[in-house]
Amino acid sequence: MTPPFRSWFGRTDLAVAAGVLLLVDVLRVWLPSIITIFGQAASTPAELMGAFALAWFVGAAAAVPLAARLGPPRVALAGAVGLACARLALIFVHGGQPQLYLASAGLLLGLAWLIATAAGGASAGVGVPVGLAASALQHAALGTVDLSWRPWWWAAPIALAECAVLVAATRTARFGTRTGGGWLLVGPALLLGGMYALSPAVAGVAASYGAQGYASTPPLAVPQLAIGLVALAFLAVALVPRLPAALSGPAGRVAAAAALVASAALFAWDFGAPAPLWLALLLGAPSLALALRLASGRAGRRAGYAAAGGMLIFAVAAIAYYAAYDIGYPNRWVPAAVALVAAVSLVRSGAPAPDGPRIGRGGWAAIAAACLLLPLAGTAAPVEASVGKGGSIRLVEYNIRMGFGLDGTYRPAEAARAIAAQHPDVVVLSEVDRAWLLNGGHDDLAVLARILGMRYLFGPAADAVWGDAVLTRLPVGAVESRPLTAAGAPTGAQALGAIVTYGGREIAIVSTHIQPPPDAEPLVQAREIAAFATSFAGGRPTVIAGDLNITPGSTSLGEFEAAGYADGLAPFRPVRTFPADRPAEEIDHVLVRGLTCASVIVGTAVTSDHALVAATCG
Structure with a gap:
């Protein structure tokens, strides 16, 4: 007989959904804090960062014997209170060690809540999908900029309400009244959902890519509507009162497992191609929801350890995937491997699928x-092209370090203000992250373009969501992205060319970011960039700009000069840009052919580890 509280979305499900929502929020601060604060963006060995990160997930397993000793309700409530306090505090605490260890404490307490809730007999089949969908919808509505990085006066009340729901629902949840299930899949669901299946940023990337190998501003509201439809399909599978017979038995589990693995394979197969990425999104979300709904298990310690083990899978897979960009090894197999682990666990599950909540027509309409x-709350107005006047364009070059400042905070509005203060016609960006779960799942490019009121062009380097970009309001003609020869840097490199028209004059802009080999000159990439710029420009005046990671007087800079590109910043040196708080190195450059530079300014903002450079080229 179905327990009576399964006939509606009860307090246990509400507690699970609210806890998952807050846990994901904390992860979106904790993950980039590992890189930018503990790791200082690759200056700390990847092995040490991985060990530090794993310690919190391994330590959380102590919640299982603690729950057995004190009772799951007490441990779950203590974890919920701690998670809620940490989540609310992250609205106010930004930067440095306080941010890192507050987010770490929130993660540990959130994992303790999750493990105790699983050990207490709750099911992951309904609450977890609802929490993940709520997180995705909120992330889309906020334009992928989390509450943690928003003005406290309106972000804090929203976070406080979510925290209150978690604590109140956990306090009154009905523990021990049903068999738990699906908890091993929670970690894989958080990973795969955050990487692609429920990522608003990935939906934006999918909408922005064409067949030419570069990305451009998508039609208005397409990404937001796409993630809304994905979330609706996700919730429909999780909340439908009774699944069709064909899906509720062994055949349904096999189908869900196969679809989940297929979606991860599509995601890894060609991340930059729009068709496979759309299929990965549309197949991944429903199969994740169905897997969580169909999975079963036993309550008590087994469920607790299953939840701990699932989150350990999350941690190991996230480290394995993103460490590849520092260490240098193939990583496309990671999402598929996680999906395969989840699929095997699901197929081996033998209990019948539980009934879902009874939701009326009004509830489904809501x-x-x-x-x-x-999601439409994050939609921006379309940008009108500006033809510009005069013979010189104002250009800003900025390595934005995935949007994070030296103190580990994400401040896109401040970065946009620093850029806007230079009144640029063209903005050239390096180290642009558009969807990495490791950095919080933000779409830095769409966020900056929306604030600045500019259209964007994007050239992929490490993968389809990490590379270099051009922002402008000027009319744009030909565009081309050219991958560069790998020179020992796992993140790769590319050159993005765009022809802009200013005052009736066509100018070629090339955005690039050289990744030099260890202790060697990046001669190969310098030559390739110069050759690409010359071919792409077709005799037009040309600007090559970006973080070139070479210094004045270097052999690599000489390669550009030999190809006819002058050092536009030479008359104004020193033009030190790195590190942003105490600039000592000149590694950001503006190279010109058929133009000269004037009015060169180095910015003072520390919203990245580099300072921006502005120059008038004419």
């Missing part, structure tokens, strides 16, 4: 409205 209308 869910559909939330899925389709809430």
Whole structure:
């Protein structure tokens, strides 16, 4: 007989959903803090960063014997209170060691809540999908900039309300009244959902890519509507009262497992191609929801250890995937491997699928409205092209370090203000992250473009969501992205060319970011960039700009000069840009052919580890 509280979305499900929402929020601060604060962006060995990160997940397993000794309700409530306090505090605490260890404490307490809730007999089949969908919809509505990085006066009340729901629902949850299930899949669901299946940023990337190998500003509201439809499909599978017979038995588990693995394979197969990426999104979300719904298990310690083990899978896989960009090894197999582990666990599960909540027509109408209308809150108005006047353009070159400042905070509005203060016609960006879960799942490019009121062009380097970009309001003609020869840097490199028209004059802009080999000159990439710029420009005046990681007087800079590109910043030196707080090195450059530079300014903002450079080229 179905327990009576399964006939509606009860307090246990509400507690699970609210806890997952807050846990994901904390992870979006904790993950980039590991890189930017503990790791200082690759200056700390990847092995040490990995050990530090794993310690919190391994330590959380102590919640299982603690729950057995004190009782799951007490441990779950203590974890919920701690998670809520840490999540709310992250609205106010930004930067440095306080941010790192507050987020770490929130993660540890959140994991303790999750493990105790699993050990207490709750099911992951309904609450976890609802929490993940709520997180995705909120992330989309906020334009992928989390509450943690928003003005406290309106972010704090929202976070406080979410925290209150978690604590109140956990306090009154009905522990021990049903068999838990699906908890091993929670970690894989958080990873795969955050990497692609429920990522608003990935939906934006999918909408922005064409067949030419570069990305451009997508049609208005397409990404938001796409993630809304994905979330609606996700919730429909999780919340439908009774699954069809074909899906509720062994055949359904096999189908869900196969679809989940296929979605991860599509995601890894060609991340930059729009069709496979759309299929990965549309197949991944429903199969994740179905897997969570169909999975089963036993309550008590087994469920607790399953939850701990699932989150350990999350940690190991996230480290394995993103460490590849520092150490240098193939990483496309990681999402598929996680999906395969989840698939095997699901197929081996033998209990029948539980009934879902009873939701009336009004409830489904409200869910559909939330899925389709809430993401539209992050929609920006279309940008009108500006033809410009005069013969000189104002250009800003900026390595934005995935949007994070030296103190580990994400401040895109401040970065946009620093850029806007130079009144640029063209902005050239390096180290642009558009969806990495490691950095919080933000779309830095769309966020900056929206604040600045500019259109964007994006050239992929490490993968389809990490590379270099051009922002402008000017009319744009030909565009081309050219991958460069790998020179020992795992993140790769590319050159993005765009023809802009200013005052009736066509100018070629090339955005690039050289990744030099260890202790050697990047001669190969310098030559390739110069050759690409010459071919792409076709005799037009040309600007090559970006973080070139070479210094004045270097042999690599001489390669550009030999190809006819003058050092536009030479008359104004020293033009020190790195590190941003105490600039000592000149590694950001503006090279010109058929133009000269004037009015060169080095910015003072520390919203990255580099300072921006502005120059008038004419």
